[in-house]
Amino acid sequence: MTRAAIVHAHGPFVGARPFRAQDRRHFLGRRSETEELVRSWSRHRLTVLHGDNGVGKTSLVRAGAVPALTDRGSTVLPQGELRFDPVFPAAILPGQNPYSRALLALWSPSEFPTHGPGTSISDYLRTHESTDRQGLPRPVFAVLDQTELLLRRSAAPEPVRRDFLDELFTAVEHRTDLHLLLTVRTQHLDELRRLVEKREVDHAEVRLTPFAPGTATDAAARALALAGSRTAARDADRLVHQARTARDAGAQPCPPKDTVEPALLQFLGQALWEQASASGTALVPDAESEVDRLLTERLSGVLSEVADEHLVPPEVPYAWLRAVAEAGPRGVGRPACEDPDSELTPGVVHALEDRHLVTANRDGSAYLLRHPRLAGPLAALSPFARGPSSASGPDPLEAARAAHTRGETALAAEHARRGLGRAAANPRERALLTALLGDLAFERGDHLAAAGHYADAARQREAVGDGAAVSRLLVAEARNRLMAGERSAGLTGVAAAESRVHADPSLRAGIGQVLWLAGQGSSALDVLEGAMVGGGGITEARRTRGEIRAEQRGTSGQGRN
Incomplete structure (x- = not known):
């Protein structure tokens, strides 16, 4: 299918979702805003893009600024939504902030889950740095989208959210190659400013506002023309008129708005386009x-x-x-x-x-x-x-992961249980839903329940021959067995995992921690050294190694006394 055919098939409007890089041809009316954002992001170590919800911040980043930077050869890390992922059970390396682990999984999906987990943001950037022809560090452009999700009142523990932002800002301070862009709703800007002002980092703010009516009309007309409309100018004018129309709940007319909200324009435009395409009528009904x-x-x-x-x-x-x-x-x-x-x-x-x-x-x-x-x-x-x-409702795994990330643990558990009750769930999905239940049980301190869920998930993974996933689940189970007082079962599990693990330094870091928890400090040190050689999980491995050595020095000193 040609590009023109694809454009015509999908229509000129993206609807409720943000624009993506592949939609850049239809991302219109934001040229000056894109240039301003790219300029600020390139010049400053930290840039804050703010605006009201639905004004198009995510679209400006993904379909505007990011393609502009990649066009000129810049290194831009992948963007997306933070999501906790049961592929790497929370009980393996519980000392790592879960939001940090989610961010590194987003930045480096090809390395997750064998290398990213257990590594701090700063260590990740250090191990992935590159230089230009003059030997100078090449800038790395990164995005944390929808920062308001970490700032607004929610069920997610506030200390965990704040610790993540603290780790991220520390990386900005220490890594001169990092150029970080944060997007946030303006209503949370003051709170974000208070966090940023505590840091010694060069930063700037860029405000995104709605379209002026003329800009909205021009953007809609160009998008319609790209989709093959022969009445693009007239249809765009009528569409923008509808987007500006306001009536109260009593159907009484109000003065038209002097701006056009991008989210409403896309929502309304897609609805009208799909109806017109199906019925063969004009885009905007009379x-x-x-x-x-x-x-x-x-x-x-x-x-x-x-x-x-x-x-x-x-x-x-x-x-x-x-x-x-x-x-x-x-x-x-x-x-x-x-x-x-x-x-x-x-x-x-x-x-x-x-x-x-x-x-x-x-x-x-x-x-x-x-x-x-x-x-x-x-x-x-x-x-x-x-x-x-969707006739079948939300995807249970995605709904459970999203709820877990938001801190809505009871909702996450219910989605997981309902997903497991569906006949259509495939073995991999069932194992991940079961592991997610294990994560939730571990986080609330129910270690026997967590161990049971991880064991069930391991059996499901074993049945489909996924040995790497089995090893991770065995380590998660072993930690919980030990914490529940089942030392023998815990040691058996970690031994089984250790015999399976190969090129998985993040898992080795977890095994080292579990061995130390079991009182086997010397064996733990051997495993942790191997994890650090592998290059993954290095932060947690290094921290745990230091604590074991300090403990051994203290024990040795007591012995001499």
């Missing part, structure tokens, strides 16, 4: 009620997705979002969504915020409707109607 009907249908699908991800009835997000729309500029206060006994959990509210349906007011005391254009379609929404969403 009747505004038809546009409202289509938006109502799409919003129903979004709320169904949120409900499925958080395992609540669809009427839960619907009722709250309807209340937000009806409240108008007053908004709905935070206490309404922070009742621990309510099905309307902070996670549900955050999901609606992340989908650009609501936003916090200036002082963060209340939530407002993000796009006044959606007030009317929301008023027509039925809590029992399900729009176009």
Whole structure:
């Protein structure tokens, strides 16, 4: 299929997701913003890109700045969302910050899980540095997207989140080759500033704002023309008019907005394009009620997705979002969504915020409707109607991993259990879901339950011949057996793992720690030395080796006394 055919097949709009590097041809209207971001990112060790939710920060990075840097030969580390991964069980190297491990898995997916786990961010950069023809360090460009997820109130332990940011900022201070870009919502900018100002690092801020109407119209017209539209200019003008239209929950017209929100433009544009393609009609219907009907249908699908991800009835997000729309500029206060006994959990509210349906007011005391254009379609929404969403619901493993990363452990466990109950789950997925249950049990201190889950996952992996995964699970099980007082079973497990492990320095670091936990310091030192030679897990291996040697020196000194 030619590029033109691909463009036509997928349409000119990406919908609710961000633009990616492969979408750069359709990423229009942000040329000056891209140039400004590339300039700041190149000149400063730390750059903060901020703006409201849905303004297009992720798209600007992935489809704008990153391709521009790679075009000129710069080294840009991969980007994406942080996710905890049960492929490397948490019980192997529990001393490493889980967000650091997730970041290194993102930066270097080809090395995970054999080399990245157990290595600090600074050590990773040191072992991956390169030089130019003059022998000078080549700049490395890295991104931490959606930093607000680490700053906002959530179920994830705050000390763990703050320790991760501290480790990341320490790397920026010490690694002169690192150019780090953080994206964050403006409502969390002051909090991020307080963390940055404690550091001696050159930094800059770049603000991203919505489109001016003329810019939005030009970008939409060019995208439509690329997709083969013969009425691109007229359709773009009508599309932007719809995006600027505002009505309150009572269907009363409001003055049109003087800016155009990129997320709404893409959401509305994709919905209209898909309907027009299917029916052979004009992109924007003449009747505004038809546009409202289509938006109502799409919003129903979004709320169904949120409900499925958080395992609540669809009427839960619907009722709250309807209340937000009806409240108008007053908004709905935070206490309404922070009742621990309510099905309307902070996670549900955050999901609606992340989908650009609501936003916090200036002082963060209340939530407002993000796009006044959606007030009317929301008023027509039925809590029992399900729009176009995945018929089978969210992928259980991805939903469980996402909930685990957010700190919503009970939700993660329930997704994992439901995934294991599905007949369609393949052996690898079942093993990962079981290992994730082991991680959750380990984190809450239920070591016997964790050991049982890891043992089950190891048997599932063994059945499909994945020996490397079996070794990791055996080490995770062994640590938990030891911590539960089952020393013999723990030693048997770690011995079985040690006989299997080969080119896996991160796992060797974990084996060394488990041997030390079992009181076998000398054997642990031998294993840790091998881990450090392999180049992975070096930080945890080095730290553990130092602690063992200090312990041995202390024991030796006591003996002489």
